[in-house]
Amino acid sequence: MPQSLTEKILSRASGKKVSPGDIVEVNVDIVAFHDLTGFHVIEVMNEIKHATIFDKSKLVIAFDHMVPPPDVRSAEIQKLVREFALNHEIRHFHDVGSGILHQILLEEYVMPGQVVIGADSHTSTSGALGAFAQGMGASDVAAIVVTGKTWLSVPQPFKLLLKGNLREWVTGKDVALELLKVFKSDYFNNMSVEVFVDVGTKFPMDYRATVANMGVELNADSLIFVPDNEVINYILSERGYKLDQVSIMPDLNAEYVDEYTLELDRVDLLVAAPYSVDNVKSVREVEGTEADVVFIGSCANGRLSDLEISAKLMKGRKVKSRCIVIPASRKVFMRALELGYIQTLVSAGCVVTYGTCGPCIGGHFGVAGSDEVVVSTSNRNFLGRMGSPKSRTYLSGPSVAAATALCGKICEPGDVL
Amino acid sequence: MIVEGKVVKLGDKIDTDVIIPAKHLKYTDPSYLAQHVLEPLDPEFHKKAAEGVIIVAGRLFGTGSSREQAAIALKAAGVKAIIAESFARIFFRNAINNGLPVLACREVTAYVHDGDEVAVDLRSGEVLVKNRGVSIKCGRLPELILNILLRGGLVEYLKSAVN
Ligand code: SF4
Secondary structure, three states, rough: OOOOOHHHHHHHHHOOOOOOOOOEEEEEEEEEEHHHHHHHHHHHHHHOOOOOOOOOOHHHEOOOOOOOOHHHHHHHHHHHHHHHHHHOOOOOOOOOEEOHHHHHHHHHHOOOOEEEEEHHHHHHHHHOOOOOOEOHHHHHHHHHHHEEEEEEEOOOOEEEEEEEEOOOOHHHHHHHHHEEEEEEOOOOOEEEEEEEEEOOOOOHHHHHHHHHHHHEEEEEEEEOOOHHHHHHHHHHHHHHOOOOHHHHHOOHHHHHHHHOEEEHHHHEEEEHHHHHHHOOOEEHHHHEEOOEEEEEOOOHHHOHHHHHHHHHHHOOOOOOOOOEEEEEHHHHHHHHHOOHHHHHHHHHHOOOOOOOOHHEEEEEEEOEEEOOEEOOOOOOOOOOOOOOOEEEEEEEOOOHHHHHHHOOOOOOOHHOO | EEEEEEEOOOOOOEEEHHHHHHHHOOOOOOOHHHOOOOOOOOOOOOHHHHOOOOEEEEEOOOOOOOOOOHHHHHHHHHHEEEEEOOOOOHHHHHHHHHHOOEEOOOOHHHHHOOOOOOEEEEOEEEEEEEEOOOEOOOOOOOHHHHHHHOOOOHHHHHHHHHH
């Protein structure tokens, strides 16, 4: 029986041939947590007395949610997790200032075909590199840290083909929002979306990361980009490591529950209006909505291409909304510095800081007040997500966010040029 | 294992930011979390839940983040089980791992009303609406999941595995 990529990965990880619907025990290749879930994972480990770490080299820890600590409790949490990392000599530990866990996983660790589990829902981001990647809660992740294994229900594979090319200013985020518009946030329950990028279609790693990031908003068990040359080139440029070939691919005649082809040329500039990710509208439907704050960043859209497109629009202009920009990692920050994007954004009036989640989770660095409207490149606009339950968040891609900051109200990039 | 209680009905897509807002995530103490459960929706919800209720909800209950505090808060507040049309995957696992029974049931919102008295049989997946004599057949939990649940959650399950 030919197998989909999902089945292949889970067959390898469980040591037997699996089919959709099976509940299987798998070996986990990378397990990860951050400060805010990390202390909880450690608490659970302490409850399981005599718990040891299965394989220290497979554990990745990064501080991102409360960075640097905005209050005493956050500082105490980080002390606890830092001590854990030092006591156990965890090599892959990234302290304050390194960046957002999911971005660091892409830049430094994940390989195609791996099973990656993190104590954070947006672990799905690693699907961009061809891994089966899922978020789980603290107890599940503690169990993996201790045993190296977890149980999974093998999802039904779904085939998504990306064809053609995006128009100017339209980016990976609009593709993610288009999928939410078409399928809504619960169509992919118990499914794994395998994304095939057509030959001749340009869909760079940053866009893949955004779409895979939003895979969890589609409630897909995983969203995996079928690895191709883009992955090989990305790993080479980020890590200086040349993969000879991608060793894991779906079989030619693999069976899928269904298929869908997305013509990229037809994707519009989109937003998700309050208060759900699948309340998708075209920018034209909501244009003119005053924006108090614009946030460009998060694990969805804090990458170099997001800063590049923002800087392109902001060059020589001034923002009218308060604008906060947060590169997703130190690496992204450094490159944006070298390329002059940071200078451009600061000159336009933006506040720019190092890699942290910040306003995305209503934590710090720009929490929304009552009746404020936020236009954000992050991935969730639930009631109260970014601050007051009376605030309203519109999710968008970087070009619409940057244009909106310049207009002071929701607008398209074309409106500021 | 049969769980009984009075139904509190909620809508579609009750997300984890609504179940327990991020500002409470620096703590894991169940009694603290219980005080803040579903706070943005109804700051008094924990009082309603205290008598021991069963939540009946629509699609995608628990959508959103991996915060296990969402399951902890609901359970500690007095929620005895959740029956929803569908669940977000991570929340579903978190509930099981904390010994909070969850059951997916396509048609549940059509047949069960707010204030109904129900009995849920976790083994058979059957829901009995006692005050109206209606019985609904929901999906059965796989054996592995039922075992974790019946042992009171993943930590208890693990303790026996590790020690
Ligand atoms: S940036 Fe936002 S969505 Fe991403 S990990 Fe941080 S809090 Fe979660």
